[in-house]
Amino acid sequence: MGVRCSVALVVLLGACRASEATPSRPIAAAPASAASSAAPPAQPPDASAPPALGCLARHYEARAVASLTWDDGKAKTMAQKVDAPDLEDMLSVPYPRGAIAKVDDPEVDPGRARVEPLFRATYGATPAEVSAALVPVKIRGRTVSFHRRAAEALRRVAARLDRLADPSIDRFFASLGGTFVARTIAGTDRASAHSWGIAIDLDPSLGDYWKNAASARIAWKNRVPQSIVDAFEAEGFAWGGRWYHYDTMHFEYRPELFDPDCR
Ligand SMILES: [Zn+2]
Numbered sequence: 001m002g003v004r005c006s007v008a009l010v011v012l013l014g015a016c017r018a019s020e021a022t023p024s025r026p027i028a029a030a031p032a033s034a035a036s037s038a039a040p041p042a043q044p045p046d047a048s049a050p051p052a053l054g055c056l057a058r059h060y061e062a063r064a065v066a067s068l069t070w071d072d073g074k075a076k077t078m079a080q081k082v083d084a085p086d087l088e089d090m091l092s093v094p095y096p097r098g099a100i101a102k103v104d105d106p107e108v109d110p111g112r113a114r115v116e117p118l119f120r121a122t123y124g125a126t127p128a129e130v131s132a133a134l135v136p137v138k139i140r141g142r143t144v145s146f147h148r149r150a151a152e153a154l155r156r157v158a159a160r161l162d163r164l165a166d167p168s169i170d171r172f173f174a175s176l177g178g179t180f181v182a183r184t185i186a187g188t189d190r191a192s193a194h195s196w197g198i199a200i201d202l203d204p205s206l207g208d209y210w211k212n213a214a215s216a217r218i219a220w221k222n223r224v225p226q227s228i229v230d231a232f233e234a235e236g237f238a239w240g241g242r243w244y245h246y247d248t249m250h251f252e253y254r255p256e257l258f259d260p261d262c263r
Helices: 002-021 025-038 051-059 062-067 078-083 087-091 116-123 127-132 148-164 167-172 226-233
Strands: 134-139 142-147 199-201 237-239 250-253
Touching: 051 062, 051 087, 062 116, 127 134, 134 148, 142 148, 148 226, 148 237, 148 250, 167 226, 226 237
Parallel strands: none
Antiparallel strands: 134 142, 199 250, 237 250
16 A cells, blocks of 8 residues: 555656646756666767777677776786786687687687676676576577577577587587586686576586696697587687687687677
8 A cells, every 4th residue: 555655656746747847848858868868878989999899789788888998908918808807808819710729828718708797787687687587498409598698599509519410419418517507617706607697518527627637737638529619609609628728518608709890
């Protein structure tokens, strides 16, 4: 009852304000302009604005792209980009395609730098928000939960894998490592791509992970076949096997890394 009264009161007050404002056009128009100014102003046509910003805005929440720092002006190592990236850092290491190759340069981790506010604005600010956006996707006979913004791309990966008609790949999907998990990356306070529902781990028993290396020296290795990697990359998924800090069971939806306009 109390709720109904206060709703009625708001309606009445609203009606009251509207009628007070009616004689004056500028005041009557104020709510409309207030609403449009609630959104951050669109990027002014600025010759110095990097074209990649417009490209990022096609793949991520555009208002977040417009409000985040493009370039903080700091020269960074790959590790520093991963720890504290700006938008430019996210795109600064070209993502390689083609034949799987050993990665032996510590500066080559394309896709490991993620500007977290961009992902939170795009995919969900909390685990509950991300959970609410998950939809089922079938891949090699398994059903996984994936963010709806990335689900179509994962379905296309599944269709590509089906077209391979190669039963030898099925062992990689027999016991999937998982998709959505609200967690940070082990040993860090950084959110994993899994916390946004845009990453999938193949069978962990067939994956290799740099932190599990027996020696202190990181020596890249991989057992995931080219055909699986090609199917994912063709649909905008970055593969952890392209990283010096390798995680070969891991694929995450990062369409900007494959869009020539984002370079
Ligand atoms: Zn993963």
